[in-house]
Amino acid sequence: MSNHDRPGPGHHHRHDSVQPDWEVLGPDLERGAELYTPLYEQAAAWLRAAATGAAGPGTGGVRRVLDIGSGPGVVSCLLARAFPDAEVVAVDATEALLERARDRAGRLALGDRVHTQLAEVPAGLDALGGADLIWSSRALHHVGDQRAAVAALAGHLRPGGLLAIAEGGLAPRFLPRDPGIGRPGLQSRLDAAGEEWFTEMRAALPDAADETEDWPAFLADAGLRAPCTRSFLLDLPAPLSADARAHLVATVTRAREMYGDRLDEDDRSTLARLTDPEDAAGLVRRPDAFFLSAQTVHTARAQ
Template structure:
């Protein structure tokens, strides 16, 4: 599991039995880097919750777990936000953890960032307690999300904070009329992605059909003072070449995963958008933008 998995702009693919993480790792890393401004806002908020407004140095935060860390982009961000803490990148992919380890070394954080290979819902017992547990777009790949929130909460030290990044707004990246195909393509892509996502959830082992009320999950886990906040990423047109390349990666993945859920005309349009050599493709479009919001739900151990 990783920090950027759902197949929509800003998320990568997720079909764990088929993914080659050696190949997917660079794509996930680029996507997470694109969203760093959003996560920097979230990290600053978490720091306020844990150590108070204007506090310096992250006093009292000695241990942070990034559960579903992927290639470690957010892991390293958390290490910078909490400079006194040991930060552990937890993921089920050894290839992604290797990228996290290498990234921490490049950024001079190798002495405080370590990795732990584990698959949810098991595999965390060897890590002990933490002052902050961050789980971003990870829990929706576990069948029983309510039970997993409780399991993560049990690893918090007294007063520690669990932060679950789930939900927000579906990213927007194209005008309604893009000059090719039928207007309104993005809405139909969103619907196809949602159908795929529902089927993915239904096929998970031990899946529970539950209302996705994250604050209620946190309360049921015995955690207190729940807080929810959303963070915006607003990259107006024209996008940088790097940002458009990330969108092109995601559209290509979307074509593979749920293109067969679109009609022939929309599949053709999506294929043109994903084609780096097409004049109407996303990497050549001056009208491409990225507007995204992610929601973070937090609560504290007793």
């Protein structure tokens, strides 16, 4: 589980035929999360205002935060800065990513407040204890029964505590409709292939539930109140930085490996050119590559 693993360019995803090597993918996963820092800083400021507002008992003192599916801890550290009086626990099922989270917290002088916990969701939640804020980004879609997973997280909220689920939004855009190579509309076809792959992945999960992905309804069914939904935009115009280009190449390469076989030969050839660092039309060199994405966050509060 990680903060950046939705299918499609811009996010790694965990479920494929070969278990990912997180020692190898960890650096790019961290770089991708750093790319999204402006978006997550907006979300963290919004959560701080919601958690410390006059919305009910217990909302003024956030002392413990759980980041469920923390990956390399980029957002864990952002939450630690947004809530300077809180302990933040980065929770993930991959020790290699938690090691990166500990290293990052140490570099940022947050090691005394950012801790890690190795745990699966939802089976490994019992040992986590309570929290005033629980954040989970792009992690619960790895769980077959998402409604039950939301309820399990809600059960760890302290009175008045806030649960924030970042799921959904808009898939990243990074090229013009006609990129000048191959057929126009590649981005839409890549999105469609990714959605097909994602649907099949979801269906194959243990205890997969075939139901409408209505996150506010899941929160309400968990006994939480005052649901709220807001989306945050990441807008990185051309020309992209070298780090942004490197992340984009890595994630498009990953998408090509995972579901490129669902595209025709012409589109696969275009993807090969886009990920070739020596190709003038590739993402490393072209001046028009950009990065535009949106992330939706759903919140609700414990009684």
